[in-house]
Amino acid sequence: MEQTEKLVAVATKVVSKVSFAYQDKKITLAEGVAIGITAIGIIGPLKNMAEINEELKVFDAKRDVPGLVDVIKNNLDLPNDVLEAKIKTGIDIIAQVAIEVLGQQ
Numbered sequence: 001m002e003q004t005e006k007l008v009a010v011a012t013k014v015v016s017k018v019s020f021a022y023q024d025k026k027i028t029l030a031e032g033v034a035i036g037i038t039a040i041g042i043i044g045p046l047k048n049m050a051e052i053n054e055e056l057k058v059f060d061a062k063r064d065v066p067g068l069v070d071v072i073k074n075n076l077d078l079p080n081d082v083l084e085a086k087i088k089t090g091i092d093i094i095a096q097v098a099i100e101v102l103g104q105q
Contacts, residue, residue: 007045061102
């Protein structure tokens with residue numbers, strides 16, 4: 001799941017950048033550039049879409065979901081720490097449901 005985790009990490013970092021930039025309900029040019037620079041990081045994983053597709057073909061919920069959850073939680077940084085903690089708790093809950101549901105298939 002290496003390439004998939006890289007893609008998820010970059011996407012999570014972009015969300016975090018946007019969240020910080022939009023605190024004042026607007027995104028300045030400098031903030032937009034910073035978001036764009038972070039988003040450029042998605043090019044690497046997207047070049048490896050064939051490998052990501054192969055990783056997803058052998059996806060095993062019990063094995064792979066915890067790693068993806070860790071990637072999200074380690075890269076998610078929001079300006080509101082209380083909200084961030086709640087989102088991370090929600091991700092844990094959703095992940096456990098996903099493991100149970102997908103693990104039965």
